[in-house]
Amino acid sequence: MAKVSTSAAEARGMGYLSQSDQVTMNRNRLVQDSKVRARKLADAGYSAPVPRIDIPAPGESILATMKIGVRLMREGEYISDHDVKVANHVAHILCGGKMTPGALISEQYVLDLERQAFLSLCGEKKTAERIAHTLKTGKPLRN
Numbered sequence: 001m002a003k004v005s006t007s008a009a010e011a012r013g014m015g016y017l018s019q020s021d022q023v024t025m026n027r028n029r030l031v032q033d034s035k036v037r038a039r040k041l042a043d044a045g046y047s048a049p050v051p052r053i054d055i056p057a058p059g060e061s062i063l064a065t066m067k068i069g070v071r072l073m074r075e076g077e078y079i080s081d082h083d084v085k086v087a088n089h090v091a092h093i094l095c096g097g098k099m100t101p102g103a104l105i106s107e108q109y110v111l112d113l114e115r116q117a118f119l120s121l122c123g124e125k126k127t128a129e130r131i132a133h134t135l136k137t138g139k140p141l142r143n
Contacts (some may be wrong), residue, residue: 004140015090053106057096066091082143089117 005011008023017023024033073079079087093113096105099113121127126143133141 004138018129031115051107054104055096055107055110057099057101057103057105059099059101059103063091063095063098066095067086081128081141082124085124086121086127089121093117 003014005016007012008017009032012019024030028127067088070084070091074081074084086136093110096103096110097113099105130142133139
């Protein structure tokens with residue numbers, strides 16, 4: 001349903017940010033502040049965690065349930081036709097695709113599914129309109 005925050009404080013209240021997450025109020029400082037934070041992490045010895053390879057996939061049965069939910073939302077006119085397309089891609093990613101429930105998948109596999117969906121959606125005019133609108137207004141477009 002594209003619930004977005006309009007500020008860092010609201011994002012914290014919605015659980016999108018934790019109290020320890022740093023916030024840059026001045027857009028002109030985003031890159032500089034990010035570089036400083038990245039340098040501090042590197043200097044402190046940060047290394048990325050080892051990617052998981054043992055994530056149990058919800059699989060086809062949960063995927064089917066999610067698709068039914070998406071269909072019901074469309075029939076109830078809560079979402080648009082393009083929302084259906086996006087939601088079905090998200091369901092596919094979250095379920096690990098058409099997998100046997102419980103099959104082990106890797107983080108990289110999930111990232112690959114996400115990349116495929118993103119590239120597919122980027123080819124859609126309505127996706128481009130949504131991205132442009134969100135960048136311009138900070139609010140989602142229901143098209």
